[in-house]
Amino acid sequence: MAKRKVGAAPTVYDVAGSAGVSIATVSRAIRSPDSVTPATRERVEEAIQRLGYVPSASARALADRRTGAYGLLLPGFDDIEDAVEPVPSDGAVRITDDRGSRSPVGGAPLYFDEVLRGAEVEAWRHGSALLVAVRRGQRQDISGRVDGLAVFGRAMSEEAIGQVARRMPVVLIADEQAAPEIDSVSVDNARGMRAVVEHVVGVLGIRDLAYLAGPKDSPDDAVRRHGFAEALAAHGVDRRRLRMRHGDFGRARAAAVAAELLAERVPRALLCANDQSALGALDAIHAAGLRVPEDILVTGFDGIEAGGYASPPITTVRQPMRALGGAAIRALEARIADPTAPPQHLTLSVEVLLRESCPPTL
């Protein structure tokens, strides 16, 4: 057994010594097994096993001039910025009456989980690792750690994106209004929303709609709003009859805004820019003593899990989250393979899920 400092991870040198070959041979046995005699290869592999050798990704990255990792930048939320103090169990279990509160446990939309998994699987398929970062300030430190960066819409300022894009491939996720020269993958928000409106207006024949939009600075929201407007126009619905309010994509705010809107007058259908808003709208509707779908129809957008458990379950537009994450990584890989190709903008198709809050027929 080769001598090496205990505690330190074994290196190629240890393996080489142990197998009685040079480090070059060890390296080759790993990277291009065919370029090495079967006999020596076996000796090397045996030594690797024996020592429990694992190549240092850092050294490899340095020599290769690529890190073998991609970064995924998720949006942060105010309450996410702070570390949460872990409370060790002291034996007591707090018991809380949580009836009526229905507070979202995390506060943050949990739907990034799916995107993350999609991205991770694709990255590893390609032999790369996935680094995750949550937006916080403008840290671009990750750019020194990865070969490419997938950025969620609004997770990074345009300026910061431009900075990073100068030194490595960047792909924008779910941000259709992105700079046209930067690759992007998104879902077909406009068509999704249009399909919903088509259903409500075209199929159900309802012309008395209201729209609960997202924040004014959200690109997603802008696109959905646009799809909404298009469909209305196509059906000759008077824009002036349409009432629209802006929320913040959050449930609480949506409930407040919806309440105002209902107090004014109850529309036959309330279309919401996302599921969280739709859940908020339901809160307000229930509070007003109205029934869904009898008195008012509600639709959401995103396909979050909770939407299917609401009462009634919310008609929504399901986004292919997993595929979105995978597509983002593929876009990075493609960009690395051909840095000179024109910018790619991939749009994934969505699916309308008709549920009780806005059924197939009335």
Add this chain to the structure above:
Amino acid sequence: MAKRKVGAAPTVYDVAGSAGVSIATVSRAIRSPDSVTPATRERVEEAIQRLGYVPSASARALADRRTGAYGLLLPGFDDIEDAVEPVPSDGAVRITDDRGSRSPVGGAPLYFDEVLRGAEVEAWRHGSALLVAVRRGQRQDISGRVDGLAVFGRAMSEEAIGQVARRMPVVLIADEQAAPEIDSVSVDNARGMRAVVEHVVGVLGIRDLAYLAGPKDSPDDAVRRHGFAEALAAHGVDRRRLRMRHGDFGRARAAAVAAELLAERVPRALLCANDQSALGALDAIHAAGLRVPEDILVTGFDGIEAGGYASPPITTVRQPMRALGGAAIRALEARIADPTAPPQHLTLSVEVLLRESCPPTL
């Protein structure tokens, strides 16, 4: 401006040349600004700005002998293994009647998202990055990329964990039955479940219970089951009157199992090992035409978002997911700081959220 190959990322050498100093000074200006004259520091910083220099994490890791990254290993699920083919939008939007299906959109529990964020925040607070991997085979390749690994319960075989633990700190998340010599962080499953039973039996005075457990090989489930049994014993409830069935922590299976159980006889309360199971139980209960909580009480465990949106909202035990992730990273940091300390096993406290499915009083 210093000459450098275009396209290549600038290095310390470029910065040094541009600022008219040596690379050592550049390095110091970055790492320990105080050890450098304010004047030179400014020159260096200016050059860094000008060139858009970002240190190579790989080179730094090599020199430092630490990567500055932690790994988080999430459990994978069968359907996660495969990459999802992105479907480009062809203009058509599929419209599906999704009434009654209530299919979870992703299939996978989305609650890792919270843990991930907790871990990421804590890691970055410490100046480290977070690498995410999804279980798939036994790949320990990540061990060459990180300084420590946080492993979710069941995300890795015991043997593989032992392997990795030989070369770097490992902390187990939510796996209380873990090898005692490996650090772990978990939530107080036993006390949480016990508190629920205390409420049902002690406060509500119900003695006719059934338990819908998770998979037999789940450590989490074992612990919850144990807490359940303890509380029963404490209240002198006859174990033989208790009916228990094993599910798989999934909703569909739970619905099937619960249906069997109900067909046999309807208990006054059905306690479930997790929220997904409780949702499944609700499905079966509704299908059987029973009312919750009038005919039967239901409780879950985990505090997933959907539980709060169910009809009725499900009483559950909320786990501090975010804190759990943060605590895992802290444990790694502590272990790195003192490799010789005895194994630490941190248990975070949980909270019972009483909601309509099992209210504070009847």
Add this chain to the structure above:
DNA sequence: GGCCGAAATGAATGCGCATACATTTGCCGC
């Protein structure tokens, strides 16, 4: 058996950074 070319292997170098050690600069007091 000896020669030649190809395959296998080894030696040496660089990737970008941190740092130990060497050198220079600056400052103080006399």
Add this chain to the structure above:
DNA sequence: GCGGCAAATGTATGCGCATTCATTTCGGCC
């Protein structure tokens, strides 16, 4: 104005690996 010392800066080396180029080994063939 100079010695002496501390602070500032520079030089050189190694981190672990991939890879180029040099060297050795092996086969085939005459």
